[in-house]
Each structure stands twice: as structure tokens, then as C-alpha cells.
Amino acid sequence: MIKKVVVLYYTQSGQLKRAVDATLEPLRRQSSITVEYVQLNPIKPFPFPWGFMEFFGAFADTVQGKPCELEPVDESQLSNADLIILAYQPWFLTISQPMHSFLQSEQAERGLHGKAVVTLVACRNMWINAQEAVKAHLQRIEASLVGHIAFVDRAPNLISLITVVAYVMGGIKGRFLGIFPKYGFSESELNAKASQYGACLVQAVETAEYKNLEDQLLQHGAVQVASSLMVMEGRGKILFPLYARFLTKNGSASPGQKQFRVAIFGIVLPMLILVLSPILTVVAWLMPFISPDKMNREVTYYQHVAFRKEVG
Numbered sequence: 001m002i003k004k005v006v007v008l009y010y011t012q013s014g015q016l017k018r019a020v021d022a023t024l025e026p027l028r029r030q031s032s033i034t035v036e037y038v039q040l041n042p043i044k045p046f047p048f049p050w051g052f053m054e055f056f057g058a059f060a061d062t063v064q065g066k067p068c069e070l071e072p073v074d075e076s077q078l079s080n081a082d083l084i085i086l087a088y089q090p091w092f093l094t095i096s097q098p099m100h101s102f103l104q105s106e107q108a109e110r111g112l113h114g115k116a117v118v119t120l121v122a123c124r125n126m127w128i129n130a131q132e133a134v135k136a137h138l139q140r141i142e143a144s145l146v147g148h149i150a151f152v153d154r155a156p157n158l159i160s161l162i163t164v165v166a167y168v169m170g171g172i173k174g175r176f177l178g179i180f181p182k183y184g185f186s187e188s189e190l191n192a193k194a195s196q197y198g199a200c201l202v203q204a205v206e207t208a209e210y211k212n213l214e215d216q217l218l219q220h221g222a223v224q225v226a227s228s229l230m231v232m233e234g235r236g237k238i239l240f241p242l243y244a245r246f247l248t249k250n251g252s253a254s255p256g257q258k259q260f261r262v263a264i265f266g267i268v269l270p271m272l273i274l275v276l277s278p279i280l281t282v283v284a285w286l287m288p289f290i291s292p293d294k295m296n297r298e299v300t301y302y303q304h305v306a307f308r309k310e311v312g
């Protein structure tokens, strides 16, 4: 019997789609497997490249998980899928608005319920909070997360912070100013690794046996968690909702006042990140020495699909 794999995805520049295509190439070559794509389309498209006010203006809604309106997806495509690939990118340390909106929808409840799901992210380097949010949605929907794949930018954190801004706000797809590396996952990593992950998926789909998939993907290096980035994300996870609350507090503020707050925030946030990053980097480097067991436990947890629901 022919097996059906459905990719649910949203992408702005096409970077995520390229990672998906390369990963699924081995599946598309199989006559026993069909691969179908379902793209999420916000009714009001997000801009690319982003303007300053649009970018920082999207922060509060994204962090607070406010859904945007999406065109309905064709549910018949999902109904008889053997495996669903949920391909998304993090925005502001949580799920990007289009994918987050879909996961909150009744269509997701119907379409993903009882399904095997593999998540695939392509981003700068901070996806673990977003993935925890995805895990929570999948658990609520009673879908079964069976594997995860993460393509990230391997440049040092502050370098990729500059290049991601040039990419998403300047639309610069090559080397920024001719001196910075190209933003995104490396082509050589994609060429070397994506087909290996795809081969793991082929085996799992053909045998309908998903319980070893996450370990096989991990053995091929599909999920690498850097402890320093994990520590930094942990701080952001606490601070971002506070910033979002500051931007949205006093719902009766006039549009002009709200715009003013966003503009101030857009100047203060990058400055804070630039100042705090080196400090947090040092703290993050020290953490494995201070509490090595805890760090190892956390890294291992975030590499896996198991979900530890946080209390409180």
C-alpha cells in the first residue's frame, strides 16, 4: 500500500522549504511513498523583508500566542496521512504566528489527532522554547511526536544575530557587507545531512514503525543542543513575556502611544541583547562546571521528543 506523507509548513523566504525539500528527497524517490505539501497562508501576509515597526510590532502578539487569521487548509489532505511533517520556524523564541495559529485551530485538532508527527525547524539557533510549545500543542491534540530535525545557523551567536537582522529586515540573502557569513544553515551541512535524515524517515514510513525514529535521527546528528544557547534561551523565555506585557499593557492606549512603545522597544531590545549576550555567554560557559549533571540532563531532554509539562 502506498504511504502518504504530508508536509504542513509556512515559509517567508523559502529557506525552511529548502530544508524540507532536501530532507524529503529520499522519500520522493520511493514509489511506495507520496509526499504532499500543505502551505499555511495568513489572510494578511506577513511582510518580507520586514520593516522596523512591523518586525517589533509583531513581537507582543507572537510571544503571547495571539492567532492570526489563516486561509483554511484542505483537511482531506491530512485525513489519511501516515506521517505529518510539521515544518516551522521560531519567531521571538516561540512558534511563528502562522504555525502557532494553525496549532490552535480546530482544523489542527481534527487533522493531527492520532497522527504521527515529525517536527522540522530551520532557523537562526534558538528553537527549544518554540519546540516545547509545539510539544504541548501536540500532546493536547493527542498527536504523537516521533522525531525532530533542526537546521540552524552555526555562526557564533552575535554574528548570526547581525546576519539574521540583515536577512529578515534587509532581505540580504548573501554575505552582509561582504564580510559577514551568509545567514542560515550551511549548504554543506544540508547536502551532507538532509538525505541521511530522509533515509531514516523512509525506513520508518515504509515499516510504519516510528518508535526508533528519534534515536536514529539523533544518531545522525539531527538535533544538536548547545548548552550556552540553551541557557540564553532560558533567560529570554522569562524576559520576553514581560516585554510583551509592557507593550500591551493599558489596552486603552492610543495607536500613537502603542507605536511609540514599539519604537522604543525596537531600540532597547537589540541594545539589551548586545549588552547581555556576552555576559550570558560567560554564565552559560560556566554552568557546565557549576552543575554539569543538570546541564547534561537538560541538553538530553531538549534533544528528545518527550514532553515535561512545566508546573506553574
Ligand SMILES: Cc1cc2nc3c(=O)[nH]c(=O)nc-3n(C[C@H](O)[C@H](O)[C@H](O)COP(=O)(O)O)c2cc1C
Binding pocket: 010, 011, 012, 013, 014, 015, 016, 017, 050, 055, 058, 089, 090, 091, 092, 093, 094, 122, 123, 124, 125, 126, 127, 164, 168
Ligand atoms: C519575526 C522573526 C523572529 C525570529 N525569531 C527567531 C528566534 O527566536 N530564533 C531563531 O532561531 N530564529 C528566529 N528568526 C529567524 C527565523 O526562524 C527564520 O530563520 C527566518 O525567518 C527565515 O525563515 P523562512 O523560511 O520563513 O524564510 C526570526 C525571524 C523573524 C522574521
